[in-house]
Amino acid sequence: MTDPEVLVAGGGPAGLACAVFLAQKGVAVTLVERHEGTLIHPRARTINPRTAELLRQAGVEEEVLAARTYVGEMPSVVMLKVETLAGKELHRAEQRPPAGAEGAQRVGPSNWGMIDQDRLENLLRARAVELGADVRFGTALAGFTQDSGGVTATLEDRASGRTYEVRARYLVGADGHHSTVRALLGVGVEGPGPISQVASMVFDADLTLPLRGRHDPARDRFIASCHFTVPAEGTVMFPHGADHRWVFNTPHDGEPGEDACVELVRAAVGVPDLDVRLVPQLANGVKVLTYEIAAQVARRFRDGRVFLAGDAAHVMPPAGAFGAGTGIQDAHNLAWKLHAVLSGRAGPGLLDSYEEERRPVAEFTLGQALHQLRLRSGVEVAAPEAEPVEYDAVVFGYRYRSRVICGADPGGPPAVPPRELTGAPGTRAPHLPVRRGGRDISTLDLYGEDHVLLAGPGAREWARAARALDVRLVRVGDGDAVRGDVVADAERWASAHGVSPSGALLVRPDGFVAWRAREDGGPAGAAGETLAGVLARVTCRAPAILNRQS
Template identity: 40%
Template sequence: MSDGSTDVLIVGGGPVGLSTALFLARKGIRPILVERRPRLSTIPRATGLHARTVEIFRTVGLEPAVQEAGMKIVGPGAELDLVRAGRATPLVMLGAQSLADLHKSFVMEAHDVDYDRFTPSWPIWCGQDHYEPLLFDAAVEAGAEIRFQNELVGLVQDSDGVTATVNDNGTPRTIRARYVVAADGVKSPVREMLQIGNRSNGVAGNFVSIIFRAKVDLPDTAPRFTLIYLMNQLAQGLLLFIEPGRWMFGVNYYPERGQSPADFTPERCVELARIAAGDPELEVEVESAQPWDARHMVADAYQSGRVFLAGDACHAHPPAGGFGVNAGIQDAHNLAWKLADVLQGHADESLLDSYEAERRPVGAATADQAWMLFRTRGQLADEDKAAYRDFVIVTMGYRYTSNAIVGAPADAELLPRELTFTGQPGSRAPHGWVDHNGSRVSTIDVLTEGWTLVTAPGDGTWLAAAQAVSAQTGLPIQALTAGPGGDLADDGTWLASCGVGPGGALLVRPDGIVAWRSAGPVEDQTQTLAAALATILRGA
């Protein structure tokens, strides 16, 4: 039975699939999303949302709701009133035997990042059971169609599109799509259908995550934390603070010793929760016990014809660094605007090649960083230290090189050693506070509304060039001035920080990445801008 057609079919209704649906719908594309489960997740996985992910949520209006649903991630010892009130959590990992022995604990990892220096958005500690409904509601409101109990069982591609076969709660249906985005998890059936291989370092450990509720009163003098590595002879693993009164205990099991998830009976889970708390009489409510493995994997390709992989379908990481869902949402953000520009006739399909060219190197580097950190517990050997990058660099300091970037340095490091935002093509445009239309806003808020050209006030030639190129190509281009008296009014510091001097201009893509830059004047602004966009959008 046929069940219609769509420009984009999304497979998988987790955070990455829902984000893809939202980003596309806000660009005017009405996707269909199919999810085999009957409902959204009720399990608080993927709890750490890094600053770049929160920035992306900010651009689609979700940052306030995510902040309300979660807790601000702060540095050790910072904002203690918020921490004690359950509105913030410090980015600290302790080593201890139990919660009752925190007075004997020691700091294994602590991170204190001055986020205000480079972003308007602080990271948020929020389980996906809280932010998935926000993504769902926003995607549906924007025009996405989401179908639960719909399992994709077949794909056939041709030169014009993809025919997908879906099991709709027992009824076979077909959906015709021009493109498919598979965000269907680490065991991705779509990746298997496409016969895309992968590179893997293997599995670093097998775990069962026990989600439980218990009232654990910590004294005000107890050190505050987000994670505890429990070094207890009775039970070893990671104890994760989810929210007040709710915890996750990730416990190792060893298949080579004959152990399996079946060993984690409800009674055993209660016993383990009590061991973690250090209270043999603690009242415990076990919500769930989910097996998982700390797997490293990078797909050999992110695209096969008209089908694209995103999130865990194309990269899997051990949990060290908390990169997983963040990398997936950034995949979706990178791909969605490209699909929209192609579908709306603003770009040739060659633009879509840049998705794999940009995101696969970042995905591989991210997986390798997570593997290194997880295997070493943060205690890096000398040979690892040269390759190590701070987690903030991994999540937002990367540099793209592709046909969708013009002028990126040939020797640009994918993950630079220092976190800097200089306006270099291929990097995220710098954040700065400016006055815009009577409000104090971040440049991040303005530079992600579409294609944007920024130049200094008084230079009407670039503004005229943007208008002319937009009229010639049909591509909407927002043209702004930055500096004293400009559309983005400041003292001139922000544009200078982008490496743009008098007579120069900065072109920013819809995902906030610098696409091209002219540091100073050029002979023909219209021709120069048209050539840069033709390279990016048409492969010319």
């Protein structure tokens, strides 16, 4: 067997996504997972639009939409807070699309991916294999050592007990809350820690009467989640695909038996004689699972050639549905940087920016998840230092400030509302509908392979410099004055990106703005020198040499 360039430990959403993102870029990647198969319990069930944008890059967005549990664009999609389902309703909130920079304009090309985690994992696993990743379930990471050239890992085939070694340039630990990789590194965690134990089950029952018409997909009414005060604060229920099938989670010490779980469901619904049938959640027939809700962030996300991602790096309570998306975003941030370094397009220093960027985002997002937990469930947890911000700012508006961002605002909030995503360095680049090759696309579809210089119709010097430096260039044309790679109204494009029509932005593979120039590059030669210096910083390499013949 050929040794991989990157070894990924963990076959959950973050690990599988990491394998997909790496394999898509041609990186030789092996993924190992101790369990025999992917999850068959739904657990996390929502992929937010920012995460969906990254899955769009990976070519699985259409599959996610096809496998979704429900459609997030129904006229009425609500979150409820009740005493019991048949009893008093305490609060309801409707899901509505966030406002972009132009008010009603869509914030991005992707929608909510209302897909249960088990379905998502199967899709990601299939896509990783399709792209050439070596995926080995039933294989445990038993240990590893690292040196200046790479990582030597000991793997165990759990069926036979056979152990063997593989050598990789880098190791990614995406192996969950109780991460073996994190433990072997001796990396501690910070935060409130364990919050509660939860009993989780899937059940079939006809809830037509207690629902009182509030959930009826045939009539475009949908309950995304329902939070209860009975049998305990923190109890939540949500639909699971098939008619009359629901997922039910409730705080509970120990492991309740099946009969006790049926009574817990009846108490929450408010119908003492409700006909409830528990559905097996694992291949071995287990119907009740227990897991720990916790809140913590690893003190470090990197140790030499080893990186932490997903739940190995941060664990969040499920309120807000931030956990899986944050892990997939970790994987994407790390994957393009590993590819850039392995391919020689960037220096090793680029990898230092992974922790600089993702750890502050994890701390901020964890704080917002705790605010959501207090708001939705009434569970008493320590109040985070950061103030709560609007939900869509957490999803779309988190900001990076690192060595590979030029001109990021050192102050200001850690996240901004989507309407303020106007091209500032360190923020996700704006979405704007444009035409390319006769097709309608989003500006976000222009990114993913490498850094891109997005230049306005008047940015002649920036365009000339990009060509001389072999930087991928995308010109914006207004359909009249300049024939560009994409066609858009020049003034609208400029306004959306915070530049003049002669300005330019350097956008990273993850769609984040690395640098911005509001005007053209000035006298001949000056633009080239400026852009060469910018490229040196954002790729952690020596300044590029201008090709004077271009």
